[in-house]
Amino acid sequence: MRWLNFLFLIVLAGCMQPQKPVWDEVPTAEQLIGQISVASGSFSSLDGAASVALTTGDKFFSSEQFLLLQRPDRLRADVLTGFGQLVLQMASDGDLLSVFLNTTVPGKFFYGPASYENIFRFVRVPLMTTDLLSLLLYDPPLIDYQDSSVELVAGGIRLVLANDDDRQELLFNGRLQLIGCDYYRLGDEYLSVEYEKFSKESSFPQLIKIAMPLEKTRIKVTFSELQVNERIDLAQFQLHRPDNAIIERLP
Template sequence: MNRLAAAIFLAVVCSGCPHRIEFGPEGPIDDPEKLFSLVSQAQANLITIQGDAKLHVSTPQGSGTLSMFLAISRPGLLHMETFDFFNRPVAALVSDGQRFGLYQTEGNTFYQGPASPENVSRFLPVVLPSEELVAVMLGQVPFIPAERKTLELDRGEGVYVLKLFRGSVTQTLQVHTKFYRVVRSEVRGVPGYDLAFGNFKQEGAALFPKEVKLIAQAAETELRLRYSDVALNAPPDLTLYELAPPEGARVVEVDAKGREVSPAPASPSPGPPGS
């Protein structure tokens, strides 16, 4: 067999080889409840993140990429700033989990109101509650409340396949065999979204995906968040979550659906006694 033929043969053979599997300190796991517990613990190791990122949005209406500065802290603290191509501020959204504020430089307008899913998701084409949005941006998967679980080892992909079941709803989790972090989540049987995580970075006890992808198939929408220079688990700077409007900005109150609330009419001043 000449060298070229040998190289082609080896490439074909190796392309079908299973991934080399590294297991964590627990060794191979065959109990779904035990793996689910380890996954939950691994996700809980990350509490805060602060730094720069790029958000790519693809929808049927079009696609584009934004530069962002993010400061996120569980359970529901959000600070997101977006910038244009020339790195000029475009908008800033802040939420303390109860109230939100959004400042838009164009129009010098500050919107404020309850931290409802519609309000905290204003930068996104999908609507998520603040705690769920924080979890996803931290690379964590919201789990369905499972009635039962199954577990398999996919040697071809080199991952655990943990399935959660609740009635006709299923959630399939591909889990890293060494670090117990979810690398992909797919929910079926109910409107929802899929998640994929990659380019993991380890800092102390925390393992963090620098790439987060959210796919909402029903809406034909995909979000890709790529972190660049970030700090993990630093004490949160609470001043970043203050809701005061910038001086001189026009302030607009909105309701939970994001609709502008008309100012209440001023109460008439009481007349003189006996009038």
């Protein structure tokens, strides 16, 4: 029966044709940049449940999270173990950061300025909040560039932006959806993001991968429930101290 299986694979491979591009002519750099500019900021908020996998150095963490994001710098994460136990709540309204750590008895409540250092202490992703939200809201920022070019690649098209020290490569699929973005400085890649599994309803990616090779940090966010551009009560970005929790002020 092996020859029948082999024949089946040949027929199946013949049916799996690469996605045909939607353009008649290869788009110019100016057209692609214009498309990005029009789409920029299309998603202003996100409310979703997600599985989050974080690798930092030689340490790996995984959790189930409920995420609230709102431009430019409001965020909230309710972090649960795989068994559904709440271990951490973190909320920032852009000015004040509040965190409830539920891993001890009694729990600990932290509050203080929503600075990069304070947020990094709990998130462990070396990005400014505004940059992290831009990547998670499907809007990777463009570098200041002097030169631009377009390259055809397998299954899509690549837009390259460059200046003296920096280079940015943006990858589009056959339907001109942005599916990846890589950032380089002096030839070294320092940040990359991949977008996959686009929602049919909102065209928002339900799988986002972010990597920072120089910091040996990777994060993968897989959404199981997702709403975008819904109004979020601003009170959700502030936490109230639970009863009996130990209070610690952040610097």
